[in-house]
Amino acid sequence: MSQISIFWFRRDLRLHDNAGLYHALKSGNPVLPIFIFDRNILDKLEDKKDKRIQFIHNAITEIQEQLQALGSTILVKYGTPEEVFPALLNEYNVSAIYTNHDYEPYAQIRDEAVKEYAMTEAADFYTFKDQAIFEKNEVLSGAGTPYTVFTPYSRKWKEKVNTFYLKSYPNEKYFNNFLKTEKMDIPSLAEMGFQSTATVFPKKEVRDNIVKNYAEKRDFPAIEGTSKLSVHLRFGTVSIRELARTAQKLSETWLNELIWRDFYFNILHHFPHVGQGVSFRREYDKIQWRNNEDEFKKWCEGKTGYPIVDAGMRELNTTGFMHNRVRMIVASFLTKHLLIDWRWGEAYFAQKLLDFDLSANNGGWQWASGSGCDAAPYFRVFNPRLQTEKFDKNLEYIKKWVPELNSFDYPLPMVDHDFARKRVLEVYQKALKGA
Ligand code: FAD
Numbered sequence: 001m002s003q004i005s006i007f008w009f010r011r012d013l014r015l016h017d018n019a020g021l022y023h024a025l026k027s028g029n030p031v032l033p034i035f036i037f038d039r040n041i042l043d044k045l046e047d048k049k050d051k052r053i054q055f056i057h058n059a060i061t062e063i064q065e066q067l068q069a070l071g072s073t074i075l076v077k078y079g080t081p082e083e084v085f086p087a088l089l090n091e092y093n094v095s096a097i098y099t100n101h102d103y104e105p106y107a108q109i110r111d112e113a114v115k116e117y118a119m120t121e122a123a124d125f126y127t128f129k130d131q132a133i134f135e136k137n138e139v140l141s142g143a144g145t146p147y148t149v150f151t152p153y154s155r156k157w158k159e160k161v162n163t164f165y166l167k168s169y170p171n172e173k174y175f176n177n178f179l180k181t182e183k184m185d186i187p188s189l190a191e192m193g194f195q196s197t198a199t200v201f202p203k204k205e206v207r208d209n210i211v212k213n214y215a216e217k218r219d220f221p222a223i224e225g226t227s228k229l230s231v232h233l234r235f236g237t238v239s240i241r242e243l244a245r246t247a248q249k250l251s252e253t254w255l256n257e258l259i260w261r262d263f264y265f266n267i268l269h270h271f272p273h274v275g276q277g278v279s280f281r282r283e284y285d286k287i288q289w290r291n292n293e294d295e296f297k298k299w300c301e302g303k304t305g306y307p308i309v310d311a312g313m314r315e316l317n318t319t320g321f322m323h324n325r326v327r328m329i330v331a332s333f334l335t336k337h338l339l340i341d342w343r344w345g346e347a348y349f350a351q352k353l354l355d356f357d358l359s360a361n362n363g364g365w366q367w368a369s370g371s372g373c374d375a376a377p378y379f380r381v382f383n384p385r386l387q388t389e390k391f392d393k394n395l396e397y398i399k400k401w402v403p404e405l406n407s408f409d410y411p412l413p414m415v416d417h418d419f420a421r422k423r424v425l426e427v428y429q430k431a432l433k434g435a
Contacts, residue, residue, distance in 0.1 A: 003094070003095040004029050004092050005029040005094070006034055006098065007031050007099070008033075008036070009021075009033060009034065009035045010100065011100070011102060011234065013059040013063060013237050014237055014238070017169050017171065018100070018130060018239070019128040019130040020127065020128040021098070021169075022174070025171060025174035025175070029096070032092065034077065034084075035056075035060050036076075036079065036084050037053075037056075038081060040080050052320075052354060053189065054189065054196050058201070059235060059237050060186060064183070073182065076184070076187060078192050085118070089123060094121075095123060097118055098127075099126070099128075100127060100236075101129050101130065101132075103265050103359065104358045105275050105358075111125075131236060132262045132265050133161065133165055135262070136266075139262075140156075141156070148373040150374050153259070154256060157259050165241075168239065201231060203228075204229075204237055206238075206242075212250050213225070214226070214254040215251060221311075221397040222396035222397040226324065231320075231321075234357050244258055261360060264363035265359050267280070267363060268359040271373075274362050274363075274366065275359075279372075280366050280373045281371050281372070281373075283432055285371075287339075288427055289340060290338065296338070296340055298411075298414055299313065302402070303411055304414050306337075307384075307395070307398045307402050307405055307410075308384045309330050309384055311326070311400070311401035312327070313330060315401050317352065319354075321355070322353070328364075329384060330345075331345055332382040336369075379425060385417070
């Protein structure tokens, strides 16, 4: 049996400009690309219509078509990596497994286990930086410590970046090196216990006019002012290097958003406690949350009586997306107006967001609650009414998601703003006293 290499797709679902795949193809052995629908993850998803599984399935089907045109295939398994790799290494003569870094805690443990297993079978395990421009210790302060504040981090990031870090990997040059083999079938959603939905996913295209006007338009949820590329960045159907080059040309403000993404990867890497349900600023874990379950349910369902909050939650529940400005408003409302633990909101977003990413989601929630690195000061309590006046003055966004706004069907505000503001300040002050 001749030797092959395996390329293992995870959050990098594309053939072009893919670091790990490039190195696999260049190494010389024929490359068999694989994807595992990981039961360790899928079994935990309660919603059998989870849109993300459908998104991944679509992306893999597209890869399958591209590989078939090259006389190759992708091998897709439904199982756990612990059972899939022994079977694969038994079936093929595998000299090496290539993949890209994944910074989430589960992924780190998984990859270590696969690496160890591969070693016992005399197969190498190589992983590469692909989803970030800078990772781990690449952007550190002068004192060699990780940054915990965005502005100096981004300054250093910009000083360091150059064409070397942003150039694309020319995978196409080596496309001949995919293993030539018959098409292998992809398990259907139904075979894995999932169902498809009529979801229309955001398009995989960078629209120059959106990026150019980003600084002026990004805060208004009623208009198409942001790229909506987050789900593609999440699953790697677009390359961060390509986007960062576009950002450099067209909009520094948009480039900053891409840097926030690296920043939060960096926080999760250096401060892993944030991914384990602990506040970045540990003193915030002394807050006495109210955690009222009925109130939480109203927030989840978009029935708080605060139109901008309800519009956001309904957008999320229906589409899997929510505009960034509105994410900040609903997160502030949950933690500050209702005094519900940010971890509850984080978990709800994790279930619903198409672009759910542990580091960005955790960063966003801890920012809103005040407990995060570089967070909003705790005494900043978004006023939903003022936010609406500023960012949805004509109520266009609100009316789209809350059509019953002016009828008796729409609930009264579940809590008075001034009362809630006073209450949260007292509770936070008590918890943080002496901190
Ligand atoms: P654009 O505005 O066009 O920005 C381009 C890209 O930059 C985004 O696609 C995203 O990859 C990145 N980006 C932008 N803002 C941020 C940010 N603050 N932090 C990290 N990356 C950023 N983003 C996620 O990708 N996944 C999450 O799970 C997530 N959860 C969030 C939770 C809360 C409470 C908050 C306040 C924000 C969260 N964000 C999250 C950040 C941000 O809201 C989304 O990235 C953005 O709304 C996606 O829309 P877009 O693709 O149009 O972004």
